[in-house]
Amino acid sequence: MSADTIQRYSTQERLNHWVVAICFILLAASGLALFHPAFFFLNNLLGGGTWARILHPFIGVVMFVSFLGLMARLRADNRITAADRQWMRQYRDVLANREDRLPEVGRFNGGQKYLFWLMAALLLLLLVSGVLVWQPWFAPYFPVWAVRLAAVVHAVSAFLLIAGLIVHIYAALWVKGSVRAMTRGTVSAPWVQKHHPAWLRQIKGGNK
Amino acid sequence: MPLQSLDITRRSATTTPSPGERQTMEVAKLIDVSKCIGCKACQVACMEWNDTRDEIGTNTGVYDNPRDLTEASWTVMRYSEVELEPNRLEWLIRKDGCMHCADPGCLKACPAPGAIVQYGNGIVDFHEENCIGCGYCISGCPFDIPRISKKDGKVYKCTLCSDRVAVGLEPACIKTCPTGALVFGSKEDMVRHANERIADLNQRGYRNAGLYDPPGVGGTHVMYVLQHADKPEIYHGLPKDPHISPLVSLWKGVAKPIASLGLGVMALVGFFHYVTVGPNEVEESGEE
Numbered sequence: 403m404s405a406d407t408i409q410r411y412s413t414q415e416r417l418n419h420w421v422v423a424i425c426f427i428l429l430a431a432s433g434l435a436l437f438h439p440a441f442f443f444l445n446n447l448l449g450g451g452t453w454a455r456i457l458h459p460f461i462g463v464v465m466f467v468s469f470l471g472l473m474a475r476l477r478a479d480n481r482i483t484a485a486d487r488q489w490m491r492q493y494r495d496v497l498a499n500r501e502d503r504l505p506e507v508g509r510f511n512g513g514q515k516y517l518f519w520l521m522a523a524l525l526l527l528l529l530v531s532g533v534l535v536w537q538p539w540f541a542p543y544f545p546v547w548a549v550r551l552a553a554v555v556h557a558v559s560a561f562l563l564i565a566g567l568i569v570h571i572y573a574a575l576w577v578k579g580s581v582r583a584m585t586r587g588t589v590s591a592p593w594v595q596k597h598h599p600a601w602l603r604q605i606k607g608g609n610k
Numbered sequence: 611m612p613l614q615s616l617d618i619t620r621r622s623a624t625t626t627p628s629p630g631e632r633q634t635m636e637v638a639k640l641i642d643v644s645k646c647i648g649c650k651a652c653q654v655a656c657m658e659w660n661d662t663r664d665e666i667g668t669n670t671g672v673y674d675n676p677r678d679l680t681e682a683s684w685t686v687m688r689y690s691e692v693e694l695e696p697n698r699l700e701w702l703i704r705k706d707g708c709m710h711c712a713d714p715g716c717l718k719a720c721p722a723p724g725a726i727v728q729y730g731n732g733i734v735d736f737h738e739e740n741c742i743g744c745g746y747c748i749s750g751c752p753f754d755i756p757r758i759s760k761k762d763g764k765v766y767k768c769t770l771c772s773d774r775v776a777v778g779l780e781p782a783c784i785k786t787c788p789t790g791a792l793v794f795g796s797k798e799d800m801v802r803h804a805n806e807r808i809a810d811l812n813q814r815g816y817r818n819a820g821l822y823d824p825p826g827v828g829g830t831h832v833m834y835v836l837q838h839a840d841k842p843e844i845y846h847g848l849p850k851d852p853h854i855s856p857l858v859s860l861w862k863g864v865a866k867p868i869a870s871l872g873l874g875v876m877a878l879v880g881f882f883h884y885v886t887v888g889p890n891e892v893e894e895s896g897e898e
Binding site (some may be wrong): 529 | 721749750837866870891
């Protein structure tokens with residue numbers, strides 16, 4: 403590792419992230435397929451409508467459990483501070499690439515932190531509502547009003563989650579170097595200086 | 611599961627029009643509860659014509675047998691003992707099964723294209739070859755009718771013998787009913803016949819006799835003549851004002867296009883942000 407290469411995500415963190423990500427892609431595709439007929443063809447990704455119906459809930463459980471792993475690994479670095487709230491309020495500067503005007507960012511910025519907690523909350527809602535509509539194992543044991551409510555909660559949570567992850571994926575493509583951080587684990591020191599200066603100080607301080 | 615594709619007027623999870631050139635007469639089954647003796651011949655005829663055999667259940671101390679609708683029992687008799695006036699027991703026997711709603715909640719909820727269809731004659735039919743087994747139709751149904759098979763994960767219910775009706779025969783249950791409690795014909799004729807029956811019941815002292823053709827689901831293609839039409843709940847919980855649940859309408863109505871459009875717009879906003887504001891890069895020469 404060269405002097406100005408910094409380890410951003412460990413191998414475990416990257417593996418964990420990609421397990422969650424792959425689950426998300428499969429779940430979003432099969433979930434949208436059952437939501438609107440315009441997306442029904444996406445079921446073919448999982449081998450057709452019936453297979454998608456069978457597999458979707460199991461993949462959902464895998465996603466939830468693996469997200470718990472991410473929670474354990476990244477929770478501490480995602481604590482929301484006053485600086486993060488300020489960062490969120492200055493979203494115009496964020497979108498216009500004016501990072502010099504933003505409060506100093508640690509390992510994660512306000513957007514990343516809020517998305518992290520939003521995902522945690524939505525995944526919990528999706529798990530609970532998902533169990534209620536899970537055929538043929540669980541749904542028959544719940545009253546029909548609960549299954550109907552769960553279907554709506556599931557759809558709304560999934561919509562918010564997909565919307566949040568569109569932002570997440572776009573941000574990764576927009577902020578160059580992010581994809582490398584999550585695929586290979588490393589970033590350059592200037593990258594950290596630009597996007598996460600407080601974190602850079604923290605690791606440098608820690609090393610000395 | 612006949613392939614009367616010319617007669618399909620509504621198809622689940624389909625956003626384009628169905629064939630509409632052919633006009634067919636609306637049909638209806640009329641169940642006159644006041645004439646039913648609870649013999650269950652209709653249950654037997656249903657099993658026989660459709661070649662379904664339910665598992666032999668256990669006696670639960672009541673006449674209802676099988677105890678509930680199942681994937682193999684598409685119609686069951688419901689026996690209710692009620693005393694509307696003291697010391698005047700009435701044994702109300704209602705043949706339960708799919709009501710073939712004009713506005714079917716099952717079809718609205720179904721996400722699989724063509725798994726649920728409605729024919730021009732009003733019959734709502736499941737096409738099991740397209741069914742994916744998600745059970746959304748069960749949440750969509752205001753009458754708690756569809757049942758998922760443990761064997762194959764498909765959903766089943768009364769077809770109103772769409773295969774027989776398509777070739778000009780009456781449904782099997784109608785053919786077998788020994789008392790004339792079940793009649794079948796055009797919906798118009800059935801309403802007329804029901805009104806005659808109601809007039810007769812009124813004369814016999816059933817002042818609240820009436821037709822059950824609930825407008826909340828656009829009317830049904832299976833209708834009841836009830837002695838006490840003001841209290842349908844006493845007939846083993848027949849809903850008084852059935853309608854598609856507002857939750858189902860929200861989920862499979864407005865939410866669908868709005869949410870889909872919303873996600874599409876978000877992806878586009880991202881793309882246009884990239885081509886206008888541009889990526890956020892570390893400048894090569896910018897380091898020290």
